[in-house]
Amino acid sequence: MSARDVLADVLLGIAVAIVLASSIGILVMRGPYRKVHYVTPAALVAPLFVGLAILAQSGLTGNTAEMCLALIFLGIAGPFLSHATMRAIRIRETGDWRPWAGERRAASGAEQAQDEGGVGERADEGAARERS
């Protein structure tokens, strides 16, 4: 077994560990907001290690180039998809992605907005009312 094989195996082991930990995180965490955070390591970091393992194994070949291409597409898709998913979750829960006025106060430490239940007025609506 050459040094290249050992390096490739180590990198693959790291990638597999990341994927397994992310999968368990997705299973264990409560709520989609928390689960989304565990997609990123599996979608961005682990493919990087896989690409490095392929590079270590076969050098600069067509396979490595295609894996780099897949990595680029994954790198573009990951943040966009995470953002779009968070936005969709937010809209499904509250009807709009923008924070409402009480929620901003809650975020600054009061936390009373969580107990009020329903959706309050939007921040921009509250600001418009204050202006008028």
Added chain:
Amino acid sequence: MNNGFVIAAIAMLIGTIPCGIVVWRGQLMSAVVAYQAISSIIVMVLALLAEGFGRSAEFEFPVLLAVLLLGSGLVFVRFLERWL
């Protein structure tokens, strides 16, 4: 055949089982998140199998899936925002 890559592919497929449980049993948006994780894992599995079995032509599949991941995911999530 390169055993390390094939074993890594199998281990990553095992990693899809917890995500599959979430897809099967979880709420809708949690299932969407798990589906996205599975898609990303499958991209790696396809690349690992292509490298493991020494088939360069099959490196097209992970590239294709990575491209489709963005478009399909955005369309899917967009529909889930309001209509599904």
